[in-house]
Amino acid sequence: MKKAAAALLFIAPCLVLAFSLARAETRAHANGKRPSPAPATAPHEARGGEAEARLIDIYKLIGQSKPREALRRAEGLVKDHPNFQLAQLVYGDLLASFSRPVRTPGDVPDTVGKPGAAMLAELRQESQLRLRALRERPAPGMVPSQFLALSPRNKHAIAIDASRSRLYLFENTSAGLKLVADYYISVGKSGIEKSVEGDLRTPVGVYFITSNLDPKSLRDFYGSGALPINYPNQLDIKRGKTGGGIWLHGTPPAQFSRAPLSTDGCVVLANPDLERIIRTVEVRSTPVVIAHNLKWMAPQSLAADSKSFENVLQGWHHAKSSGDMAKLTAWYAPDFLSYGKTLAEWTPLLQSEIKQLGGRDIQLKDVSYLRWTDSTDTMVVTFGELIKGAKTGRTKRQYWVRQGSQWKIFFEGTI
Structure with missing residues (x-):
């Protein structure tokens, strides 16, 4: 019992994670669902996320007062991934916990730990961040x-x-x-x-x-x-x-x-x-x-903003299809710059593209909107631009910036 109690002092956040994960599993069982078992992995095989999943299982075992099983799993993990320094640290702490209390990751005497203090601090931070990310997972569908x-x-x-x-x-x-x-x-x-x-x-x-x-x-x-x-x-x-x-x-x-x-x-x-x-x-x-x-x-919460900007892009699209240069250039910011060309230098290229249309419409395909908001509101828009009746077209990318209530293009280029 004393050895088990000592092991329970090891990494307090593990307890929090274990209990939160246990509650999630209990809810899944209550809903008639069973957690999917992880696929078996050969010792030499390296799947993405596999090593971390095994480390988290070890933390859970510690939180469940199963230090011997945790030690066995940790020994297997460091055998399969000897360069996984955080796993080595956990394994060492588990070994130590059977002879003395371990109150923090890498709990070693100051005389021993001082030369590696910086590395220990980094490993502790890594451990905390891995646990935090798993405790604060996004809700399904978000x-x-x-x-x-x-x-x-x-x-x-x-x-x-x-x-x-x-x-x-x-x-x-x-x-x-x-x-x-x-x-x-x-x-x-x-x-x-x-x-x-x-x-x-x-x-x-x-x-x-x-x-x-x-x-x-x-x-x-x-x-x-x-x-x-x-x-x-x-x-x-x-x-x-x-x-x-x-x-x-x-x-x-x-x-x-x-x-x-x-x-x-x-x-x-x-x-x-x-x-x-x-x-x-x-x-x-x-x-x-x-x-x-x-x-x-939630995706549905983004739908209104997506639709709103879709209307903006359609406004630019209609202006270009109409061939009206005044309406078209009104969509571009005064400080527009594309590969060194100002708006005045870019306008002849727009005129050339409109001339190629010959009165035909432009079709926009495979449109994506990626929004970035900090001190300004920016939209990164990528789309295929195809002249109606043509078999091939251009893939373009535009950067838009919100200026007051209006969106303006400050960059446009062909990918």
Whole structure:
């Protein structure tokens, strides 16, 4: 009994998580549902999220006063993932708990712990963030507010909540966005809101995956591969932000995961998690939202805003189809800039496109709206533009800004 009591002092948040998860399972049973068992995994196999799921099971066992079973599971976890430092820490604490009370993760004498104090602090923070993200999971069916409307071409979408060190992967189904996985991530050493090159911050905003880099072309430091995003985007450029080379990438062989704040600005995942994402998402069409805090909303709550902006885009569409240059240019902001061209320099291109129409209508296909709101309200709009009767067209992206009660285009370009 004394040994069990000592083990129960280990990581108080585990108890909170275990009880909350137990309540969720009780509700599921009451509704006639049984929790789905996790698929069996061979020791050498690395599924996305598998190691973290096993770690959480260990926390739950501790909370359920089952320290010996927790120890057995922890031993198996570190055997399968010897580079998982947080799992090693939990395993060590469980071993220690059978001989003395363990009151905090990495509870070692000061004389022993001082040389590794910084690493212990990082591992404790990682543990807290993993537990927090799992305690504060979004309600079923909720989606990030930035995903106003996605087109069928956006087969998947990614949202990152920096405050929880969490990446959420969605599948865009016929019934709407479905959360299929979420993973622990690391961001910049100096946090988020990147502004200038070398500031060691991760950018915030709406981005897209631009390529998939072959891991054979990369140093081991980047792990299983890398997915670059289009930082700086057009809003960043408008605001004078600098820098580049922001990737979603993996970890070096000696590390399963990195500390929450440990990158030069990239978003870093454990290699099995990154591999799942690389296998899943498509280049150029997958949006990546990075926010300090994600605001989760019911899809029906976003429908009114989506419809409202749809009417705005249709206004621009009708002006262009009509061939009326005065009406068309009224939709563009005075400070419009596209690849160095001002509105005055862009107008001849618009005139040329209208001339190509020859009186025919424009059809907009596969339209998506991604909203970003901070000090201003911005809409990132992507669509296929097809002249009626033509077999091929252009894929365009526009950035709109709300100015008072009106929306204006400050960037437009062909992808």
